[in-house]
Amino acid sequence: MRSMSSDTDITIHRPDELSTSHHKAWHEAMDASPDYANPFLAPEFTAGVDRHRGGVRVAVLHQRGEPVGFLPYERNAVGVGRAVGLGLSDCQALVHRPGVTWDTRALLRACRLSVFEFDHLVEGQQPFAPYMTGSFASPVIDLKVGSDDYPQWLRGAYPGLAKTTLKKERRLARDLGEMRFVFDERDPAALRTLMRWKSAQYRRTGRMDRFARPWIVDLVEDLFEVREEHFTGVLSVVYAGDRPVAAHFGPRSRTVFAPWFTAYDPELRYYSPGLIMHLRMAEAAGRDGIRVMDMGRGDKEWKDWLKTRELRVCEGFATRPHPVSAAHRLWRRPVRGLRNTVNAHPALREPADRLLKTVGTLRTSSRTQPGRPDGHRSDSDSDRAGPLAS
Known part of the structure; x- marks a missing residue:
């Protein structure tokens, strides 16, 4: 036309x-x-x-x-x-x-x-x-090529977060096994684990479960296979021993990385696995030539912690x-x-979050069968809390 x-x-x-x-x-x-x-x-x-x-x-x-x-x-x-x-x-x-x-x-x-x-x-x-x-x-992180030593990079980039984050990582390694981060994981099983975790989180927090829509599942699986200069689907995973702890999937271009879906094993929420994931991604993305990590629109506390500008x-x-x-x-x-x-307005947002989580609890209780891993629930699991609970 x-x-x-x-x-x-x-x-x-x-x-x-x-x-x-x-x-x-x-x-x-x-x-x-x-x-x-x-x-x-x-x-x-x-x-x-x-x-x-x-x-x-x-x-x-x-x-x-x-x-x-x-x-x-x-x-x-x-x-x-x-x-x-x-x-x-x-x-x-x-x-x-x-x-x-x-x-x-x-x-x-x-x-x-x-x-x-x-x-x-x-x-x-x-x-x-x-x-x-x-x-x-729309907060962003301006990335710089960092040291090959992750703790050194973290102390330089985020001194306020470094001590507590590294402490939690050491505790996680002590409890479950050596920490390992894969920036570009190619195992489709890890992608399916991420979608299962994220779907359970949506239900816990009363949000719309995007992965209940088959076309979104198919889209994510499709984009995972795209490996082009201006668009590559990147799956990142934090492991403790052989156990996946947290995962993220999102696209990158040559210079911009766009965080999209982050989730974690809810049994391990007290280690702040979502925050660990975002910090690990920022360090690895900078080393891989990415210059900006665009975290997207939204007022979330964790974005304020990590952003360099908006x-x-x-x-x-x-x-x-x-x-x-x-x-x-x-x-x-x-x-x-x-x-x-x-x-x-926090005075309105916080009661709305509590209401959504109450609805999510009722929904999860009615739908989750005994023994299923997505039956875990935490009061910290909310989109408002960002990667600390995402």
Whole structure:
């Protein structure tokens, strides 16, 4: 499908219709600006979502016959669009060459969208600015190539955390066996263990169990196999002896690592295995050439401990005049507003967390059979506590 917007030619494609030259231009646009280096902005992530969820399209912006910008999106039957992977992706954007701009309403017409919803849009996408309803901190860690000696790196990077973390690691090694960290684990069984732990954590804490959705399980298993320059699925595991203690799966590009799913063996929660995992990942990622660890939007105590600075991401609804866009905003905006209000105020967030955990306890008690490993529960298990309990 082809449309015109001022001097910009817009064509619409399914992800599997994009040519090698399209992929090359998309990767070049990612490389041209650090704003677009996040692996969630890579065509490989878009293609994965389309393979397992479907309904994904890519608007390709051309100037003078050259592809200069790429907007991946999902579209439903009535023309409501959303950023690809909304609810899973921690970074969204129209990825483009420097200096490229566009008319947002013309873009929506070309995409046959009445509304385009986003919640982690890269700040600086000025054509979307009139449609942004909120801006939020996205903490990052600026990584440096560290020493081959992990304790030395930890004392230099996080002196306030080093003493207690190293003490817990020594205790874990004494109790279970020698500590071992694998940054890029290729064993699919370890990935299945991570998803089982994470699913149990979602249920304990009353959150939506993402891994109860087969398409998300299939997507994660698919992305685990992707090994490309701009997108590689990385599974990291902390072992004590031969026993996995904590695990994480997330994508990396050449320079940016995006933490995504972290979980741990709930029997070992008192060792703070999630925090150990994130510190080990940061050290290893820096040695592997990664420069930024983008922890994603969210007010969590552990992110404040580890961050070196913050990016900004935006949420909102780009619209053009249409009855569907008006109805969608009336339905979605109050829900978002309530969620953001609760998350922004500890006096509201803490009771909400307690309520969710109570619901999670009842749900787990009713569903968990005796002897199953995911029957363990801890009052410290909450998304608010971050990797200390994730």
